[in-house]
Amino acid sequence: MTAQTEPMATRWLGDSSLKDRLIAALPLIVLIALVAVVSAQQPNFLGMSNVRGLLEGLAPILLLAIGQTFVILTGGIDLSFAVVSSLSTVLLALWLPEIGPVAVVLVPLITLGTGLLTGIVVAVAQVPSFIVTLGAMGLWSGVALTLSSASTIRISEGYQAIGWITDMRIAGLPVSALIAIALAVIAAVAFKTLSRGRTLHAMGLAEKALLMSGNSTRMIRIAAFGMCGLFSGLAGLVLASSQYSGGPTLGDTLMLPAIAAVVIGGNAITGGVGGPMKTLVGALIIIVLRVGLSAIGVPAAYEQIVYGAIIVGAVVLTIDRSRLGIVK
Amino acid sequence: MNDVVLEVRNLRKEFRGVVALDDISFEVRRHEVVGLIGENGAGKSTLLKILSGVYQPDGGEILRMGQTVSFKTAGDSAAAGIGMVHQEQSLVTSVSVAENIFLGEEGRGVRGGVFRWGELRRMAQAQLDKIKSPILPKAKVESLTFAERQMVELAKALSVEERAENEPVIVLDEPTSVLEGDELEVLFEQIERLRKFASIIFVSHRLDEVLRISDRVYVFKDGQQVAVRNRNEVDTDELHRLMVGRESTSEFYHEGAQLSVEGNPVLLEVSGLSKHKAFEDVSFALRAGEVVGIAGVLGSGREELSRVLFGAEPFSSGTIELDGRGLPLRSPVEAVKVGIGYIPAERRIEGVAQGMSVQENIFLADPSTVSRGPFLDARKAAAEADRWVKGLKIKTPNRQTDVANLSGGNQQKVVLAKWLSSPRLRVLILDHPTRGLDVGAKEDVYRFIRELCARGIGVVLLADTLEETIALSHTILVMRDGVVQNRFDAHPGNKPKPVDLVEGMV
Numbered sequence: 062m063t064a065q066t067e068p069m070a071t072r073w074l075g076d077s078s079l080k081d082r083l084i085a086a087l088p089l090i091v092l093i094a095l096v097a098v099v100s101a102q103q104p105n106f107l108g109m110s111n112v113r114g115l116l117e118g119l120a121p122i123l124l125l126a127i128g129q130t131f132v133i134l135t136g137g138i139d140l141s142f143a144v145v146s147s148l149s150t151v152l153l154a155l156w157l158p159e160i161g162p163v164a165v166v167l168v169p170l171i172t173l174g175t176g177l178l179t180g181i182v183v184a185v186a187q188v189p190s191f192i193v194t195l196g197a198m199g200l201w202s203g204v205a206l207t208l209s210s211a212s213t214i215r216i217s218e219g220y221q222a223i224g225w226i227t228d229m230r231i232a233g234l235p236v237s238a239l240i241a242i243a244l245a246v247i248a249a250v251a252f253k254t255l256s257r258g259r260t261l262h263a264m265g266l267a268e269k270a271l272l273m274s275g276n277s278t279r280m281i282r283i284a285a286f287g288m289c290g291l292f293s294g295l296a297g298l299v300l301a302s303s304q305y306s307g308g309p310t311l312g313d314t315l316m317l318p319a320i321a322a323v324v325i326g327g328n329a330i331t332g333g334v335g336g337p338m339k340t341l342v343g344a345l346i347i348i349v350l351r352v353g354l355s356a357i358g359v360p361a362a363y364e365q366i367v368y369g370a371i372i373v374g375a376v377v378l379t380i381d382r383s384r385l386g387i388v389k
Numbered sequence: 390m391n392d393v394v395l396e397v398r399n400l401r402k403e404f405r406g407v408v409a410l411d412d413i414s415f416e417v418r419r420h421e422v423v424g425l426i427g428e429n430g431a432g433k434s435t436l437l438k439i440l441s442g443v444y445q446p447d448g449g450e451i452l453r454m455g456q457t458v459s460f461k462t463a464g465d466s467a468a469a470g471i472g473m474v475h476q477e478q479s480l481v482t483s484v485s486v487a488e489n490i491f492l493g494e495e496g497r498g499v500r501g502g503v504f505r506w507g508e509l510r511r512m513a514q515a516q517l518d519k520i521k522s523p524i525l526p527k528a529k530v531e532s533l534t535f536a537e538r539q540m541v542e543l544a545k546a547l548s549v550e551e552r553a554e555n556e557p558v559i560v561l562d563e564p565t566s567v568l569e570g571d572e573l574e575v576l577f578e579q580i581e582r583l584r585k586f587a588s589i590i591f592v593s594h595r596l597d598e599v600l601r602i603s604d605r606v607y608v609f610k611d612g613q614q615v616a617v618r619n620r621n622e623v624d625t626d627e628l629h630r631l632m633v634g635r636e637s638t639s640e641f642y643h644e645g646a647q648l649s650v651e652g653n654p655v656l657l658e659v660s661g662l663s664k665h666k667a668f669e670d671v672s673f674a675l676r677a678g679e680v681v682g683i684a685g686v687l688g689s690g691r692e693e694l695s696r697v698l699f700g701a702e703p704f705s706s707g708t709i710e711l712d713g714r715g716l717p718l719r720s721p722v723e724a725v726k727v728g729i730g731y732i733p734a735e736r737r738i739e740g741v742a743q744g745m746s747v748q749e750n751i752f753l754a755d756p757s758t759v760s761r762g763p764f765l766d767a768r769k770a771a772a773e774a775d776r777w778v779k780g781l782k783i784k785t786p787n788r789q790t791d792v793a794n795l796s797g798g799n800q801q802k803v804v805l806a807k808w809l810s811s812p813r814l815r816v817l818i819l820d821h822p823t824r825g826l827d828v829g830a831k832e833d834v835y836r837f838i839r840e841l842c843a844r845g846i847g848v849v850l851l852a853d854t855l856e857e858t859i860a861l862s863h864t865i866l867v868m869r870d871g872v873v874q875n876r877f878d879a880h881p882g883n884k885p886k887p888v889d890l891v892e893g894m895v
Contacts (some may be wrong), residue, residue, distance in 0.1 A: 254767075256760035259749055267742035273701065273733055274742075274754040274807060275725020333744050 084379065088327045088342045095346060099353040106356075109233060115348055116238035117227075117303070121146070121296045121312065123241040123344040125319035126326075127248060128176075128292025130340045131285040133323055136265040136332025137190035139286060141179065141197035142293045143319065145172050146312035148205040149297025154307025155208060157219030165222050169294030175201065176290015180283035190286075205309040213308040216301060226302040237299045244295075248337040261285060265332020317368035322347045324375040331380065347371075394419050394454060394588050395471070395558050401448035402435050409435040411612040413449070417558060422580060422589045424603030426596060426632055431609040433592050437562055441473045442466040454555055467494070470553025472546030474561045480530045480538055480545075487513035487526035490545045494552075516544040519586075520579045536572030539564060543579060547587070559583060560590045577602055594854075596625040596632075608632055633856075641832060642860030646839040647881045650679040650863055656847040657729075657816050659698070662707030667693035668871035670707070673864070675816065675847040680838065682850045682862030682879070684890050690871035692734070695820045695851050699731035700724040711815065725754055728815035730808035732822050734851075736797065740804040743793035747785050748774035750792045750803050755811035777806040782833065798830025805837055817841060818849045823857065835861065855887040867893035 100106045125142055132139045149168045156164035179197050183190045216223075229236040252258040263271045264281050272278045296315070301307050326343025328335030347368070354364060395417040402410040410432045417423050427433050438444045440451070442460035450457050453469050460466040466473075480489045487506075490513045491498055498509030513526035522540045530538060543559070550557045564576060580602055583589060593599050599606055600620060608616040608631040616631045633641070657675040662668070668690030675681050685691040696702040698709065700718035709716045711727055718724055721731065733739035741750050751774050752759055759770035774788040781802040785795055792803055801822065808814050819838070823831040838861055841848055852858040858865060859879055867875040867890050874893035877885045 254764050256752070256756040256763060256765040256770075258765065259745065263742050263745055263749070263753065266744035267738070269735075269739045270742040271753065273699075273721055273731060273739040275721050276753070277720070277722045 085327060088325060088339065088346065091325075092342055092346045092349065095349045095353065099349060099356060102353075103356050106352075111352075113230075113233065113235060115352055117235050118351065119344060119348050120235070120237035120241040120299045121303075122315055122319050122322055122347060123238070123245065123341065124292050124296035124299065125312070125315055126322040126340045126344050127241070127245050127337050128289035128296075129319055129323050130248075130328055130335065130337055131261060131288040131292075132190065133328055133330060134261040134265050134332055134335060135282055135285045136268070137183065137282070137285070138194065138320075138330075139176070139179065139190065139289045140194040140316070141175075141201055142194075142289050143312045143314075143316035144198045144202045144205070145175055145290060145293040146297040146300060146315070147308065147310055148172070148175075148201045148208075149294045150301040150304070150307035150311045151205045151209045151214065151309055152307070153223065153297065153301045154214035154216050157216055157222060159219075161219050162222040164219070165298065168297065169291055172294030172297065173287055173291040176293070177283055177287040179290070180286030183286065184279040184282040202309070202313075209307065209309045211309060213306050213311075215306045217305075220305065223298055223302040226299055237302070241295075241299075242341065244292075245337040245341045252336055262333050265329070265334070267333075314365070317365055317372065318347045318351070319344075321368045321371045321375070324379075325371050327379065329379065330376050392419050393417065393452075394555065395590075396452040396455075397436075397440075397449070398452065399449035400436065400439065400446050400451070402432075402439060402444060402446050408612055410439075410446070413609070413612070413614050415607045415614060415617070417588045417590060419556070419588060420584050420586075421605070422584055422591055422603045424599035424606040425590060425592045425609060426594060426599050426606060426628060427609030428594065428632055431632075432612040433609060434562070435612075436609075437473070437560060437592065440466065440471060440560060467549045468552055470549050470555045470557045472549040472557050472559045474539070474542045474546050474559065474564055480541060482529075482531040484530065485526065486517075486524055486528050486530060486533075486541050486544075489530055489541060490516050490526075490548055492545075494548065513544070516548050519547050519550075520544060520582060522579075534572070536575060539572075539576060540579065543583075547583075550587075557587045558590065559587050560592070562592045563594070564591070573598075594632075596628045600625060600628065642835050642857070643832075643839050644860055644881060646836075646843075647861075647863070648678060648842060649880060650676045650842075653677040653679065653845070656711060657698075657849075658708075658710040658713070660708050660710070662694070662697065662704055662709065664690075664693055664697055664702065664704045666871075667697075668868065671866075671868075671873055672707075673866060673873075673876075675849060676863075677845040677847055678842040679863045680842060680848040680850050680861050682852060682858040682865045683868060684852075684855060684858050684865055684894060685868035686894055688870070689868040689894070691851055691868050692820065694868075695731070695818050695849060698724075698816075698849060699729060699818055701731070725811075725813075728811070728813040730754070730811070730814050730817045732801070732804050732808070732817065732819045734821040734824055736800055736804065736824070741792045741800045744791060746789045747778065747783065747792050747795070747803055748788040751777055751788075751806045751810055754807050755813060758810060758812060773810065777810060781806055781809075781837070796830075798826045798833070801826060801830065801834065802837075805834070809837075809841070814846055816847045816849065818851075820851050821853050822850070824853055855890050859884050859887065859890070865890065869894055 105111055125146060129139060129142055149172050152168050152171065153164055179193055182188065183193045226237050231239055260276060260281055264278060268278055296312060300311050304311060322343035323340050324330055325346055326339035328339050351364060354367065355361065393416045398414050400410050400413040413432065413436055425433055435444065439446050442463045442465050458469055487509045491509060495509065498505055498512055510526040517524055517526065520540060520543055522544065524537055524540060530541065546559050547557060580589060591599060591603055604620055606618050606628065607614055608628060610632060653676040655674045656677050660672045662671045671694060673681055683691045683694065693702060697704045700721045700723055709718055716727060737743065742753060748770060752770060756765065759766050759773050771788065778785060778788055783802045784799050792800060808817055823834050826834065838848060850858065850861055852861065862879045865877040865879050866873050877889065879885060
């Protein structure tokens with residue numbers, strides 16, 4: 062106990078740090094390689110107009126993925142998030158003509174509420190989030206279909222309140238993507254600089270220890286789902302703006318790519334490891350992949366197959382099996 | 390009748406540079422009961438895990454009937470005729486006794502993947518008959534008492550006999566820790582019966598029991614075999630001295646540093662506290678700087694009491710007051726808010742947050758000292774973390790190291806630092822704070838407890854041993870079946886003896 066000067070560092074270093082660092086850098090390497098491959102196929106891939114198109118597709122996926130990151134960090138998952146974004150487009154289409162710009166604030170607040178509600182059910186009833194959000198997915202989808210009479214609602218009156226999201230450019234780049242990226246950075250900085258910024262990670266790694274240190278794991282979980290709901294609403298704003306409409310299934314197809322973005326970026330599906338910047342890299346990979354696939358002539362219908370395979374593949378590669386007990 | 394059936398020579402085992410076993414040797418002769426004793430961390434459980442094929446040794450050899458053997462799996466060990474009765478019972482409670490006895494080794498009891506119930510029960514009956522147990526093979530394990538389950542474990546361990554050519558060696562790991570009174574007598578009777586056709590290794594830290602049942606006793610300390618004694622040439626006092634390895638225990642426990650708490654204000658006042666099915670009408674007062682030790686066996690309710698005081702479990706009636714104000718204590722959140730800390734027995738799950746760094750763990754409960762508003766003062770946090778690492782002599786490469794990579798003793802120091810770093814801390818509840826720690830780390834923990842007291846913090850202590858309880862406490866409550874049986878004043882120079890405490894425990 063007294064041998065403070067013992068050269069322990071030599072014993073500790075080298076046993077895993079290099080491998081860990083390589084795995085951590087893998088998503089970024091994949092992204093760069095992907096850009097290189099697609100650029101070789103399409104020399105103008107990194108041209109301004111192409112990049113602009115790329116970024117226009119980024120915002121909704123990235124916003125959804127950031128929201129999901131909060132939940133996945135705690136070790137849970139929110140399967141209802143894409144459906145909630147669809148619901149928010151319907152609400153926007155219904156309310157913009159009535160209450161105008163107020164709807165732009167109100168709708169994300171409502172999805173914040175749906176997220177908090179999910180969190181409360183998960184935390185208080187102590188039911189796995191997978192089950193609760195699977196149920197919520199059906200519920201909110203049904204609400205969206207009922208409110209919209211199962212059809213797409215064009216937004217004309219009041220559109221200017223959300224039109225800027227699609228039209229505005231800063232330095233030639235779409236403002237939606239810039240805002241989404243800024244939110245990812247803000248969230249990452251918050252995790253880094255707040256004194257309780259690593260609480261979500263602790264939740265995913267050692268929930269019991271966190272509770273036994275006097276942290277309300279219940280409130281933390283509810284907050285994570287609330288954030289997921291809020292970001293789903295923001296994604297809904299972007300979707301409604303770019304499609305000039307609200308639709309009861311408008312965001313549904315983003316479920317797989319958004320979850321894929323989270324896991325391929327290097328966020329552990331078991332929770333505790335990752336952050337919004339990893340999610341940003343993951344979302345960029347998904348977007349480049351999507352454009353790249355269509356560039357080499359893969360039909361859009363096959364995209365979902367790729368996303369599904371990515372989710373499973375990324376988890377197979379990165380999951381820390383030593384932390385799992387029995388896989389269910 | 391003197392031939393050796395099992396011998397262990399110079400066995401060595403390291404875990405990530407920590408030596409668990411350092412040159413262990415012993416032998417078991419035919420029809421002999423051999424006692425193995427040692428403190429927590431002496432290497433007993435590592436040795437048993439090697440004997441049952443869970444761990445592979447880093448050095449030394451195991452000989453069975455004079456032949457060198459190596460156990461790669463639990464199956465290898467069973468095939469060599471070594472049967473284990475584990476400390477934590479390993480039975481599947483929702484199925485029958487017969488299924489449990491032959492779990493995974495059904496043999497003739499299963500054909501084509503289908504149970505042949507008649508055959509399985511006949512086979513189980515044969516095992517139960519060996520120890521003359523009246524337990525029915527078809528009984529569900531969950532309907533049995535603890536003692537009966539122990540008998541089923543014994544029968545299960547005996548089933549190795551059929552698979553090996555030699556007479557079995559049965560290892561009993563702390564078999565008495567969950568048994569009481571009559572149940573204990575039943576076990577001892579069965580051991581006497583067993584020794585007619587088997588050899589027995591009896592692992593325990595209850596010295597009187599070891600001495601009563603064993604022919605010879607090996608004493609382990611810090612991964613080494615330090616002594617072997619025949620039953621008739623040793624007493625419990627000597628065994629204890631050999632096991633602890635020092636003449637004066639008061640020095641070990643820093644008894645000289647124990648301060649009087651007379652006249653100190655009462656911090657925590659517990660009155661008539663009850664929790665349904667756990668404990669009843671518990672009352673005590675904890676003064677600033679005082680250690681209140683709670684002694685009791687498993688099932689005495691003291692574990693539940695300590696968790697209730699931290700808000701981790703609800704209570705049914707009574708009051709808990711801090712500085713004269715009632716506490717609702719619905720969760721640990723409220724407890725920590727008012728300055729109650731808890732060092733849990735489940736260190737790796739509830740104590741440290743594995744996967745997070747030493748620094749993050751230190752400030753997990755209260756980052757206020759290293760915060761500026763809601764933000765972390767990174768430089769101050771680093772400096773404070775380094776100060777704690779140095780002050781508590783936490784052996785870690787640096788403050789950024791994942792706490793999971795630290796040894797148990799150092800993890801425990803991180804948990805201590807977590808509470809000590811909080812300026813709010815008033816009361817600290819220690820639930821088996823030295824469990825699984827080596828002697829050096831234990832001594833450190835004892836020193837920290839003295840320092841806590843000097844700071845005026847009140848301590849509720851659930852110690853591993855009676856010696857620990859007596860040496861560290863100012864006041865001792867003895868609990869049995871959820872009720873406080875006795876209270877002892879244990880101020881310096883007025884310490885009760887272990888036997889005084891035992892009286893109220895069993």
